[in-house]
Amino acid sequence: MFHRMRSNFLKGAVAAAAILVSGAAFAGDVTFVLGTSEVGTPGYDPVKAVNLNAATQLIYDRLVEMDVHRKYHPHLAESWEEAADGMSWTFHLKKGVKFHNGEPFTAASVAGWIPLYAGTESAYMTASIEKVEVIDEHTVKFVMKSPDPNLLYNLSSTFMGVVEPKAYAALGDDFAAKGAIGTGPFKLESFTVGQETVLVRNDDYTWGSDISSNPGPAKFDRAIFREIAEDSTAFLEMKTGGVDVMLNVPIDYRAELAKESDLTLLTRPGQNVAYFVMNVTKEPFTDIRVREAAAKAINQKEILDSIYGGVGAVADTFLISSLAEANVDPKYKIAYDPARAEALLDEAGWVKGADGIRTKDGKPLQIQLWTQSDSSFRRLTEVVQAQLKAVGIDAPITTFDSSMIRDEYKKGGHQAAVRSYDWDNADIIDWFFGGDRLGYPNVSMFNDPKAEELRTKAMTGSKTGEERTANFIAYHEYVLSQYPFSPIYQPVDAIAYNNTRIELPKYEETPFFSSLAMDIATKD
Incomplete structure (x- = not known):
C-alpha cells in the first residue's frame, strides 16, 4: 500500500x-x-x-x-x-x-x-x-x-x-x-x-x-512526468507554461493559480490524512503518557482554520472519515485537549520550567521533529512545533528532501515527524503500523502483540465485508488507544491545468482508477 x-x-x-x-x-x-x-x-x-x-x-x-x-x-x-x-x-x-x-x-x-x-x-x-x-x-x-x-x-x-x-x-x-x-x-x-x-x-x-x-x-x-522537489519551483513551472498539469497543488499556491486566466484549478474531497507520528521505541515516547500528551497537544481545528482556510476537515482517527472503519467508539478519537496533555506530563514527572519547557532528571523534554522540504509540510510542521511547545515539549525541526526522507526513516533514528498518506482503504493501518514494516513505512516503530493479533484478524480473518469492517474497527481502536500518532487534517485534492493546451472534466466526478488517461487530448 x-x-x-x-x-x-x-x-x-x-x-x-x-x-x-x-x-x-x-x-x-x-x-x-x-x-x-x-x-x-x-x-x-x-x-x-x-x-x-x-x-x-x-x-x-x-x-x-x-x-x-x-x-x-x-x-x-x-x-x-x-x-x-x-x-x-x-x-x-x-x-x-x-x-x-x-x-x-x-x-x-x-x-x-x-x-x-x-x-x-x-x-x-x-x-x-x-x-x-x-x-x-x-x-x-x-x-x-x-x-x-x-x-x-x-x-x-x-x-x-x-x-x-x-x-x-x-x-x-x-x-x-x-x-x-x-x-x-x-x-x-x-x-x-x-x-x-x-x-x-x-x-x-x-x-x-x-x-x-x-x-x-x-x-x-x-x-x-517531471519531478520537482520544491513546491515553489513547480508552481513557477505551472504558471509560466513549463508543464500542462500540476498534480497535488499545495494550499499555498491555489489562490494564485486560480487567478490566472489560462489556468484552471479543480478540487475534490481527498483521500489524504496528515498526521504527527511518534517513534514509540525512542525516549520520551516509550512512555504512553507522553505520547498521549503530545497527541492531544495538537489543535486540529486551529490548523484547519489558520493554515488551510477552513477548506477540508479535521482528522480524529487514522482513516479518512468516509470509510466505515473510521466509525470508532468516540472515546478512541484523538482531539485537542491541552488540559489533559498538561496533566499527563505532570504525572509522568516532566516539570515545566520558567521558559515553558519541561524537564525531568535535569534533561529537557526535547524531541527532533522531522518533516519534508516542500512548503506545505514545513508550514504545518511549524504550527505543530508551536503547539507542542505550548504544553512544554521543545521540538526543533529537521527538514529532509522529499526524495531522501524515506531512507532516513529506515535507519530508525527519528523521534517524531509530520507526515501524510493518500489511500482509501482501511488496510492502510496494517501498512503503517504492522510490526514487520518497522522504520518505513511503519515510521512509529509500533510493534505490539495485541495489535498484531487484531491486525491478523482484520487482514485475513473476515468472511464478509461486514465482518471485515468490524474487525478493522477493533484493530483501529486499539492502535488509537496506544497513541503512536495524532491525526491532524483531511485535505481536498487539487490539480491545475493549462486550459489553452488541454481540457478536463469536472474533477470531482472522475474515477479513482480510470482507464488510464485514455481520453486526454491536446488543443494543438
Missing part, C-alpha cells in the same frame, strides 16, 4: 489517471509535474514497490477498476464470479490483449504474475489465494485459502498492475527502471530517478476499461 503511501503515491496517480477529455487527433505531448511526495520513486515495479508515482497507472492495466463510487468495472478481466462460500473466484479475461513486448495476455500470464507477490511488501494482497488454476486460455480460477472480501479492491490497486511474467523474470531488478512491461496504453521510453519519466503511446492499445469513452489508443503521443 503511502498505501501506503502507499506512502503518498495515490494522490498524483489518481489525478493523472483520471483526466478525461474530448478530442480525436493524436497530438504532441502532455507534461505533468508530480506531487512532491512522489519525487524520488525508484522505479516502476508494482510488485515490489512500496511507493509508486502517477506514471505507473499508464504503464500497467489491472484486472478490474474501481470508480469514484467504489464500484468495480471490468478491465483485463471482462467478467468474474465468486463462489457462494467465497473459496474461489473465476475471472474471464479479455481476448486480443498484448503486453508491450508482444507477448499475449492469457490465463497463463495471470498464473505467472500472482505468485510474484510472495515475500514482497504487498504479499498481503494475494495472501488469501492458495493457487491459480488455468481453466482455458482466457479463463483463470483463484482457489482461496480463505474468503477475502477485499480481493477486488486489491486487484484494482496500482500495486497490482499486471506485469509480463517472462520479462519480469528475465530482467530481475532491471525491470523497475528499464523493463516495466505491462499492457497499458503507454510504454516506458526513459526514466531518470528524481528527474523525469517519459512514456510513449502504445499504438496497439484497444482494450481500455469502460470508465473511459475511448478504448484506445491514446489521443496524444507522449506523457512526460
